[in-house]
Amino acid sequence: MVGVLRRSLLALVATAGLAACTSEKPKEETPTSSPAPEKASPAPEKAEAGTSEFDLNRGGDRPLPTKVWLPATAGARPLIYFSHGLTSQPDDYAELLTAWQAAGFVVAAPKYPHTWHDAPEYNAGDIVNQPADAQFVITEVLKALPGRIDANRIAAAGHSAGAITTIGLFSGSRDERLKAGVLIAGRQMPQPAPFAGTPSPLLFVQGKLDETVTYEQAYGAYNEVTWPKGFLELPQGTHLPHRDQPAVVAATTTDFWHWTLDGDEAAKQKLPQDASSTGVAGLTSTF
Structure with a gap:
């Protein structure tokens, strides 16, 4: 299975035009202290929101400096693991990741050693190794923050090549700790490994005008999923749907996390409403 995944990922890099998943530049970030979302159960205790940095390394040439966004909620909260796209880094997605943080989730995102924009030895084909990096980072973050993360409520998300990495975590490199996933501008490999393991809800987010990962490619991956699944379509969206319509993507994905990770x-029930509230997107799902 590993050999199939390696060949598939390398073929994808050669054919899908993923040389640059985003042109966004890192933005300066300040800690936030938004309240936890309203729930039927009593509100949890508050804590100081902010970020932490961890200098992780999976041995040899695989440094994985990881940024963690901590919510203003004390106690153990769900973890969302996020994978960036080629020539990108976690801070390029700060607007979306801080929205998840403000909703009460811990978010962890590393810089992959050979695919972020200032990587000393950039190599797009190295995405074949990123699912193993992801599993390592999740394990280490759980060790580092045992009182802040609920180890039974972990999810994964990613954009473009990061979404391909995330698909790996639900297929050939299945991580059974994952309860749900969000795939932004993601697609399956040319020789796909089937989605495997315990069924976990997946939400695809796709711009119909994306020329890097096409609508047809993304919908093809969606069709391969036999679990509960959703497809958030942005008719005027490009390869950066989270930047084209940030409010819609943030609201819909946050609904999804609250459902899948908070029960x-x-x-x-709010998912379809938030997806279509401004008329710029629509949701198809089997939820």
């Missing part, structure tokens, strides 16, 4: 059925 919030009201959030599940």
Whole structure:
């Protein structure tokens, strides 16, 4: 299975035009202290929101400096692991990741050693190694923050090549700790490994005008999923749907996290409404 995944990922890099998943530049970030979302259960204790940095390394040439966004909520909260796209880094997605943080989730995102924009030895084909990096980082962050993360509520998300990495975590490199996933501008490999393991809800987010990962490629991956799944379509969206319509993407994905990680059925019911609230997107799902 590893050999299939390696060949598939390398073929994808050669054919899908993923040389640059984003042109966004890192933005300066300041800690936030937004309140936890309203729930039927009593509100959890508050804590100081902010970020932490961890200098992780999976041995040899695989440094994985990881930024963690901590919410203003004390106690153990769900973890969302995020994978950036080629020539990108976590701070390029700060607007979306801080929205998840403000909703009460811990978010962890590393710089992959050979695919972020200032990598000393840039190599797009190295995405074949990123699912193993992801599993390592999740394990280390759990060790570092045992009182802040609920180890039974972990999810994964990613954009472009990061979404391909995330697909790996639900297929050929299945991580059974993952309860849900969000794939932004993501697609399956040319020789796909089937989605495997315990069924976990997946939400695809796709711009119909994306020329890097096409609508047809993304929808093809969606069709391969036999679990509960959703497809958030932005008709005027490009390869950066989270930047084209940040409010819609943030609201819909946050609903999804509250449902899948918090067990919030009201959030599940809000998904179609938040997806279509401004008329710029629509949701198809089997939820």
